[in-house]
Amino acid sequence: MSELELLKIIASILALIVSVVGHEIMHGWVAYRYGDMTAKLQGRLSINPIRHIDPVGTILVPALLYAMHAPFLFGWAKPVPIDMNTVLRKGGYGAAVAVSLAGITYNFALAILAATLLPLAWPPHGMLGAFVYLFLAQSVMINVVLGVFNLWPIPPLDGSQALRFFAAKMGWRGFVEAYEKIYPYGMIILFAILFTPLADILFAPVGWILKWIIPG
Template sequence: MMHGWVAYRYGDTTAKSMGRLSINPLRHIDPVGTILVPALLYSFHAPFLFGWAKPVPINMNTVIHNGGYGAAVAVSLAGITYNLILAIFAATLLPIVHHPESLLGIFIFFFLFWSVMINVVLAVFNLWPIPPLDGSQALHFFAAKMGWRGFVEAYEKIYPYGMIILFAILFTPLSNILFAPAEWILNLIMPGWQIILSIITH
C-alpha cells in the first residue's frame, strides 16, 4: 500500500484507481503467495515461512516523469520505511505493557513484540538487492539516477533468476549474514528481545 501511496504523491493514480490504497488485507491477497506457498512450507515443516502479497500496481514511468529517478527510489523504499516506522512505534509502546497482568495485557504485549520482530525482519529482508525485492528496485533506479548504464544493463540480466537466487540464499548459511542487520536494529530499538524470544519459544 505504501508503494502506491508514495507513487500517488508523485502523480501516479494507478493504485488508487484500482482500490489498492487500502489497509484491508483482503485487497492484497495473492492466492499463491499469501495462502498456498506459506501453507505448503508449514505443512512440510520448513525452517521458515515465506510468502508475498499481490504487487501494488504502479506506473513507474509517471513517477519518473514527475519526480525523476529519485522519486522511483522513494517509491521502492516506501514499504521498508513503513516497516521500520511501525517497528519503532511498537517498540516505543512495548515498555508500557512490559508486565501484563491480564489476558488483554498479554495479548497487547505479544502483539507489540511480534510487530517489532516481524517488521524489522521484513524491512531487512526486502532491502536485499535481489530481484524482485524492494532493495533491488531501489538499487536499479539509483544506478539509473547516477548514470551507471553498464551496471543497470548487467543488473537487469539477473532479474529472471532472482527468485532462484533468493531461495538458494534462504536455504544456506549466507542468509544468517544477510539477516544480521535485523539483530542490530532489534538490539537498538528493543533491548532484551532475545531473552523474551527465548522465553516465548521455550
C-alpha cells in the same frame, strides 16, 4: 492448545497482515503522491486486507513456517500495481527510489513504534494485556525481518529496484545494463540463498537492529 498459544497465533497473524498490507499500500501511496493513479483507481490504497491478501504469501507460507517452528513468521501481500513510467516522468529517478523504498520505510517505522510501546505493555494484565504485548512483540520481529529482507539487492526485492534507479540517477549506465541481465534469474538466486547458510549472513542485521530498538 493453551489459551496463550492461541493468543500468540492470532497476534502473529494480525501483526503479519498489518506489516505486509501496509508495506504494499505505502508503495502505492508514494507513487500516488508522484502522480501515479494506478493503485488508487484499482482500489489498492484501501486498508481493507482482503484487497491485498495473497493466498501463498499471506496464508500458506506463514502457516508452513509456523508449523515448522521457524524463529519468525514471514510473508507478503499482493504487489500494488504501479506505473513506474509515470513516476519517472513526473518525479524522476529520485521519485522511483522513494517508491521502491516506501514499503521498507514503513516496516522499519512500524518496528520502532512497536518497540517503543512494548515496555508500556509489560507486565501484561489479563488476556487483553497479553494479546497487546504479543501483538507488539510480533510486530517488532516481523517488520524488522521484512525490512532487512526487502533491502537485499536481489531482484525482484525492493532493494534491487532502489539500487537500479539510484544507479540510473547517477548515470551508471553500464552497471544498470549489467544489473538488468540478472533480473530473469532473480527468483532462482533468491531461493538459492534462502536455503543456504548465506541466508544467515544476510539476515544477521535483524539481530543487530532488534538489540538497538528494543529497550534493555
